[in-house]
Amino acid sequence: MAETTITRTTLARAGVQTAEEILAPSPGTMMRRRIFGHYGLMIGAFILLVIIFMALFANVISPHDAYDQQLGRKLIPPIWHNSPKATWVHPLGTDHLGRDYLTRLYHGARVSLLIGFSAMIISGLIGTILGVLAGYFGGRVDMVVNFLITTRLSMPVILVALAVVSIVGSSLTVVIWVLGLLIWDRFAVVMRSATQQVRSLEFVTAAEALGCSHLRILLTEIAPNVMNHLIVVATLEMAHAILLEAALSFLGLGVQPPTPSWGLMISEAKGLMYFDPWLIAIPGTALFMLVLSINLVGDGLRDVTAPENRS
């Protein structure tokens, strides 16, 4: 009788799991480990959550009113300034009309997030539909979509946005729609190539062979596999929209005063920046942190959900 040695292969053939396989972390645990082990993603998510918290509870966490003007207390410097005027009542000081700067910063976060998110949704819908259709059907559809993308790219975004807003008249809704209708190009480009890649895989051919309808293939076969690309572009475009809104408001054609917007706060402080540089440093830093955090979250999500990490 030959002695049988038990090897991993014989065990695997018999369907028996080894100790390591039983103890190996589940895909869910692996995912969680990847997410919590990604410093960029964690830092970005933390900053973003703080800013979202500021925006949601602006009225609760601040004792002041964002529109309350009191010229008697104007241009109080922030607390770290070595000035007798600095006071904990207004930790970040007050602006040229005596409005509490910290409170306006909280409310400005609302405007930035609202415009960024809404414009991202609109442009995401347009771009994703165009891109997925082009990638899935190819041929003439692809040519038309490509043409639309090239045409859109040739129009200078800021200039067209400024011109349209100046003609139509500026309001929060107008800014959201103009930006949403202008920045769908990256969605279309990325979704098109992502769909093209998935389209050529075997499971799509299998679904076609089974006689599934186009809609069903798009929804159940294509959509789940291009989702990670969509999420990454969505974060990038939200950041893009926030920067554009700030630039528009800075040039006076975005959100109108007295609504607090970070771009508008920098614009209002422009004339005073030589004497009180903190007036532009504070909203600028806030804007920078918000965009940075959204980009970090986007980059992090791409790393974490990349298919090559999935094994």
Next chain:
Amino acid sequence: MAIYALKRLGIAILVALTVSLLTFSMNYLSGDPAITIAGEGASIEDIENVRRYYGFDRPIIVQYWDWFTNAIQGDLGRSFNLRQPVAEVIFNHLPTTMLLGACAISFGLTLAIPLGVLAAVKPNSIFDRAALTLAVVGQAMPTFWFGLTLILVFGVMLRWLPITGQDSWWNFVMPAVALGYNVAPAVMRLTRAGMLEVLASDYIRTARAKGLRPMKVLFKHALRNAVIPVVALAAVQFGFMLGGSIVIETIFQINGLGYLAWESIQRKDLPMMQAIVLILAIIYVVITFLADMLNAFLDPRIRVT
């Protein structure tokens, strides 16, 4: 090559035509252009006069055809505000913006390409980390705020550079930096990715095996192939820059196309706005067309597809 070029040229012309239609339709964005031009508090008679004077009473197709045929012949209408031919004013302002754009893109490329190469040569090293961090930070920086900060630090506090105007080369330093740093992250990432791919290829191994000096392998064999996609990106970015210079030109008060656009937008000078958008779009179309041709020349594989 010729077929590829003709195909691309056809698309370029079609894009230009579509943009001309879109810019023309800006007239009707507010509903009635005559009311916009006549301004607030104009009487019905005034509005009717304006309508007849500018020809808005004619059918829209006729208006477009007129505007279009004139535009082809170099007549883009008269500015409402400056009372001068639009084309003349624009071509007086264009060189300044082109110069600014050229300075900005040069700055962006000289910053990004060496960083990208360095990051790719030693992936995951401290250089790589630093370059990626710089890219992330650069992407998040609002252009106008960066411009103001530069003014504050180098113009006011250190007094190294002039704040506004365009009298000397020194005036262009800060605007070019503020406009150009924007390009750096994307170019850096693309150079890094291209270099990583090329450095892993067989012909680089062969070059190394032959005993060529590392520097020669890096710059003569690898970089040449890795920067091909950067050409197309740089062209696209240059086009975006001309549009984006409106913010920088208003901050630094440089009297270029961006500043002109800003003034005409504030005064609702429709013919001027339309012409600037149209010209920038055409410049973009021409630049990307040339970049595509250059790319096809550099990389024969493109011509086939």
